[in-house]
Amino acid sequence: MIRVGDAARAPEFPDAARRALGNAQLRRNVRHATEVIRNKRAAVVGEMADWQALRDAAHEIKDHVLTYLAVYLEQFEENCTRAGGQVHWARDADEANAIVIDIVRRHSEREIIKVKTMTSDETRLNAALEAAGIAPYETDLADLIIQLGHDQPSHIVVPALHKNRTEIRELFQRTMKLETLGPDPQDLTGAARTFLREKFLRVNVGFSGANFAIADTGSVCVVESEGNGRMCVTLPEILITLVGVEKIIPSFLDLEVFLQVLPRSATGERMNPYNSIWTGVRRGDGPQEFHVVLLDNGRTNVLADEKSRETLDCIRCGACLNACPVYRQTGGHAYGSIYSGPIGAILTPQLQSLEHSTSLPYASSLCGACYEVCPVKINIPDILIHLRRKIVEEKGAPLGERMAMKAAAFALNGSSRLSIAQTLARIAQRPFEHDGRLTNLPGPLAAWTVARDLPAVPAESFREWWKREREG
């Protein structure tokens, strides 16, 4: 089954957003964190003279890959296999989870250590592993916080962005039984280190996602900040990597572009502290068994629509989330998907063929801040509009909206009709007008006047004034 976390069961965005807006602490946390990353990103992007050229290059490479996806996937499989890796193909979330569980079971293992991976959140791998009696341990600090708190990630790069230090300290005190844990960042990371180190040394199966899968070498690349990832991909005997099919890049040389744009966009760093690239297996060094699971899970549905396929260009940097004024108000949970923010608003519904999450393409004022910062130049506002169009034409918009739009289109289809509509509006507004303002309108316009006045339609329109003044 194609699945994007729990998105199919999520409430509509406006309802979830309303709840989030009522949480002042959450909003303070999100605002502070996005602001910090945004400023760091702006500083390191600003120092790049060729930033726009890099964006163009990144976009072109990704578009090229999408055009020849099958070719590059097979090339990757061939080169990875030649280097000693084993490649599996998964049509959807369930198939991917089953492949992973099967590998772990074959080795009679009961635990795995995980590097941060959004894709396994997409397939809900942890729940599937637990149901199969296998314990997954998240080793990325933020993902560990999410796992210990039975929480959901609220940001693509910084999953626990909605939590502040005090909340994390309380969580660690409770779940790690550390009543005397101090409040400083060093205390918290120290606690996580002690908690995780023992697992790094004991657990025999590592699991990762991939930032890039490189076709011409069959290599996999993971970038990270904490070093936990490096341990997960080097210490265990067995390593499993889950890769969305769109993560393919043609050549090792293409990393030149992506390893410049990704860290600067994601965390505001010139380079990630840890850049792990590995190819197959090497006797006596690192994991002795390496599996790659190539996942579709709706990606080929996205690929099928030429007008919006560039959604798959995404390298999951999260810059659009940090730039988005809507995300900044609501945080990520309101999107009901592990992919939140502007990219989530276009990716989540498309992966599910617009069967679910159809309120997400409307969760944007179309301000364009996302497109401006996107390092691979995904025209998110245009895709939002395209998805709205598909919803209107294929799924059907709500009746009230359709009627209002039809009426507006009728009135705007000729100037005499518009004049009549203006006259009718003047009559209709009379019961609601006070001092030239409308403050309490019924129906759908109540959503406007609940917190905003609306100017009343004045006695004379511009066209009437012109006619009287200039042609009369």
Next chain:
Amino acid sequence: MLISLFITCYNDTLFPETGKAVVRVLERLGHEVEFRAAQTCCGQMHYNSGYAADARSMMRLFLRVFDGADVICIPSSSCVAMIREHYPKIADDIGDAAIRQQVEALVPRVYEFSELLVDKLRVTDVGAYYPHTVTLHTPCHALRALHVREQPIRLLRSVRGLQLVDLPRSDECCGFGGTFALKNADVSVAMMADKIGCIHETKAEICAATDNSCLMHIDGGLRRQQSNVRCLHIAEILAGREGREGREGQEGQEGRQEGLKGSGDV
């Protein structure tokens, strides 16, 4: 120069004073203004909401109405962005070479009001007088689609008596976003609250912009909060003249605060 005014549907209906101010400023500068009465709407609301077929017919109407107009002035940055960014895509969608040609010919003839003054007519001092403290909101479409940021600043800086104060976080959306303001009213209002906070920080009396749609939203919030700050389209400030300022205050558009109105002679 003969300048054809596309007033836009919502300015025509809700903000006629903006249109009158545009006419005053352009005529004061010695230009002739025409108003083609058959005009209605650029189709932006329908296009952005996914009603592509309706937007298409509005584009066709626009093309017919403004056929042969050499310079088209639009006092709304988002409507200009609609034409410049999306009309070519709609034309591609229709797949008719003649329509495509008409759109290609149209796009370079369309100017946002402040862009027309500064970039095309090469004027920054329009002889205006407006003795108030003003801050400038930059609509997202002006900022990111049209790259019209400096033009209104240069125009306002040349207005006598006017003190221009920078708006903090001026690259952030005010939360209007067309139907977004209704479909996601709570988020829209939360974004507006941030914008209003920034406006109040400036201590300005007036928040100006090149687009009444953002201003309708911000002004609606300001009034609901009983704020004394008012919103005004930049054209109405540029129309203000010494001795004339506030002349039409009594009979002017309802809802515009008396005394702060630009107005001037017609």
